[in-house]
Structures are given as C-alpha cells and as structure tokens.
Amino acid sequence: MAKMNMLHAINSALDITMAEHPQACIFGEDVGYFGGVFRATSGLQEKYGKHRVFNTPLTEQGILGFANGLAAFGAPALAEIQFADYIFPAFDQIVNESAKFRYRSGNEFNVGNLTIRTPYGGGIAGGLYHSQSPEAYFAHTPGLKVIVPRNPYQAKGLLRAAIKDDNPVLFFEPKRLYRASIGEVPEEDYTIELGKAEVVQQGTDVTLLAWGAQMEIIEDAAKQASEQGISCEVIDLRSILPWDVEAIAQSVTKTGRLIVSHEAPITNGFGAEIAATIGQECFLHLESPIMRVCGLDTPYPLALEKEYVPDALKVLAAIKQSMDF
Numbered sequence: 032m033a034k035m036n037m038l039h040a041i042n043s044a045l046d047i048t049m050a051e052h053p054q055a056c057i058f059g060e061d062v063g064y065f066g067g068v069f070r071a072t073s074g075l076q077e078k079y080g081k082h083r084v085f086n087t088p089l090t091e092q093g094i095l096g097f098a099n100g101l102a103a104f105g106a107p108a109l110a111e112i113q114f115a116d117y118i119f120p121a122f123d124q125i126v127n128e129s130a131k132f133r134y135r136s137g138n139e140f141n142v143g144n145l146t147i148r149t150p151y152g153g154g155i156a157g158g159l160y161h162s163q164s165p166e167a168y169f170a171h172t173p174g175l176k177v178i179v180p181r182n183p184y185q186a187k188g189l190l191r192a193a194i195k196d197d198n199p200v201l202f203f204e205p206k207r208l209y210r211a212s213i214g215e216v217p218e219e220d221y222t223i224e225l226g227k228a229e230v231v232q233q234g235t236d237v238t239l240l241a242w243g244a245q246m247e248i249i250e251d252a253a254k255q256a257s258e259q260g261i262s263c264e265v266i267d268l269r270s271i272l273p274w275d276v277e278a279i280a281q282s283v284t285k286t287g288r289l290i291v292s293h294e295a296p297i298t299n300g301f302g303a304e305i306a307a308t309i310g311q312e313c314f315l316h317l318e319s320p321i322m323r324v325c326g327l328d329t330p331y332p333l334a335l336e337k338e339y340v341p342d343a344l345k346v347l348a349a350i351k352q353s354m355d356f
Contacts, residue, residue, distance in 0.1 A: 040183035059111030095124035102142035115151035130174030143197040154207025158333035164295035177271035188223030205244035228275035234264035252346035287318035297325035319356035
C-alpha cells in the first residue's frame with residue numbers, strides 16, 4: 032500500500048495498462064510531455080515513448096474518431112478529454128459510433144477497448160465552461176458504461192475495471208478531488224466491479240445517495256444528522272450506467288426514505304431517474320417523498336459557486352424535512 036492522491040492513483044492504473052498491453056495508447060490534448068492539464072499522465076510519455084503517449088490536435092471529435100478506429104482494431108484506446116465541458120463536440124462519435132458499434136454489427140466487431148477519461152464537476156472556480164457535470168446526457172445511451180470514483184482507491188480499481196471491460200466506458204474524474212483526496216492505495220493491480228454501488232455507512236432512518244465529489248458532502252451531512260439522533264445510510268452509486276437498482280431499493284426498503292444529491296442541474300439530472308425507479312420499486316415502503324438536493328437550473332456560476340453546489344447544510348435540511356414529513 033502507498034499514500035496516493037487521486038491523480039497518482041489514476042496514473043498508476045494507466046501505467047499498469049501501458050505495461051500490460053504493448054498496443055495500448057494514451058492520447059488527448061497536452062497529455063504527452065506536459066502530462067495533461069492536471070498532470071494525470073505525467074511521466075508516461077518518457078516511459079513508453081511518443082508513439083504511445085501523444086498529444087492530439089485540439090479537436091474532441093477527432094480524438095474520439097481516432098479512438099473508435101484504434102479500439103475497433105483491438106488496441107486499448109485510452110482517450111482523454113481535457114475537461115468534461117469539452118466533450119460535446121465528440122457527442123456524435125460517442126453516442127452514435129462508440130455506443131452502437133457492437134449492436135450494429137451483431138457482435139461481429141466492437142470498440143470495447145475504449146476508455147474515455149475526463150475531469151468533471153466544480154470546486155475549482157472554473158466557471159461555466161470548466162465545471163459542468165454531464166453524466167446524465169450519456170446515461171441515456173445504451174451501449175456505454177458511465178463511472179464516477181469518489182477517492183483514490185476507488186479511482187484506480189474502477190479505472191482498471193473500465194479498461195478491462197468489453198464495452199466503451201466514460202470515466203468521469205471529480206477534478207476537485209484530484210489533489211484533495213488522499214488515501215491508501217495498493218501499488219499492485221486490482222479491480223472494482225463496475226455496476227455495483229457501495230454502502231459506505233449503515234443506517235436505519237434515511238438513505239443518502241451520491242457519487243464522486245458529492246460523497247464527502249453527504250457523509251458530512253450524515254455526521255451532523257447523527258448528532259441529532261438521525262441514523263443515515265450512506266451509499267456511493269459509483270456506476271451511473273448501469274446503476275445498481277437492487278442495492279438502492281434494498282436500502283430504501285429498510286429506511287423508508289431516500290435523498291439523492293448531485294452537482295448537475297436538478298431537472299433531468301440522473302437523480303430524476305433514480306427517484307422514478309425507486310419510487311416504483313419501493314412505493315409501499317416509502318415514509319416520505321424521495322428528495323433531490325442538486326445543482327440549480329442555471330449555467331454553472333463563477334462568483335456564486337458555493338451557492339450553486341449542494342453542500343452539507345442543504346442535505347441536512349433535506350434530511351430533516353424527510354424525517355418530519
């Protein structure tokens with residue numbers, strides 16, 4: 032085990048992959064000698080050469096077009112989109128090409144070797160073009176997997192599982208946690224199963240559900256709630272697509288209450304899908320309406336970032352409202 036922040040853990044996962052697969056390539060804007068804008072790929076070009084770790088032109092649709100072709104020929108394609116906000120020029124390549132390769136060929140060919148990494152979310156005063164959380168756009172697309180880690184240990188294990196998966200995977204990395212989150216991480220290889228949520232704290236009164244950087248927010252809220260005699264079950268969804276309906280339903284059947292928190296705007300955020308599904312699955316067990324504590328339906332602000340992002344006090348208020356219903 033070694034102390035790593037999330038960037039080190041991601042770098043370690045990529046390093047293992049590059050050593051494991053001679054054809055694996057890392058590519059994106061400034062990922063070469065520069066190591067990417069957040070330095071996630073630092074040292075890998077020196078170790079594996081410019082022909083395997085290289086910069087691309089500033090064209091996201093070109094990055095994913097190339098990635099689809101590389102992955103279709105069986106090479107692990109490790110594409111980086113510099114910020115999740117920049118992914119939209121590549122939207123067509125991802126939802127109409129990457130996601131449909133296997134289906135349209137009747138499983139004769141696929142791009143299952145494709146992993147798309149991208150920093151997402153707020154917390155760095157990035158304003159409206161460097162702070163968005165677009166996971167819900169891609170959760171609407173069959174053929175993709177969408178993953179979000181909450182800490183360094185999760186980041187390395189989930190990324191390695193994503194790279195080994197037989198489907199194209201979008202791997203959203205909470206940029207606020209890159210250097211802020213530090214923990215014990217195995218230096219050797221390991222994986223964490225995709226599509227499974229994790230109960231990080233047992234509770235009996237209310238279920239709190241989030242993913243990525245929002246996990247520390249709901250954990251803080253759960254701690255404050257416990258001081259007021261409210262027992263919270265805290266769950267990290269981890270996988271947006273597919274998502275673990277069974278684990279969430281099992282928890283809500285026990286607690287009778289559910290609060291979902293995410294940074295993305297509340298309207299049509301992934302919390303809406305969770306609320307609809309769990310409302311159907313657990314209707315007879317619910318003690319109060321399912322609640323969402325989310326970002327606002329506005330562009331992500333710069334000066335008012337703290338007011339926009341859900342925090343522990345907002346989640347705590349929702350907990351009290353749910354308990355008092």
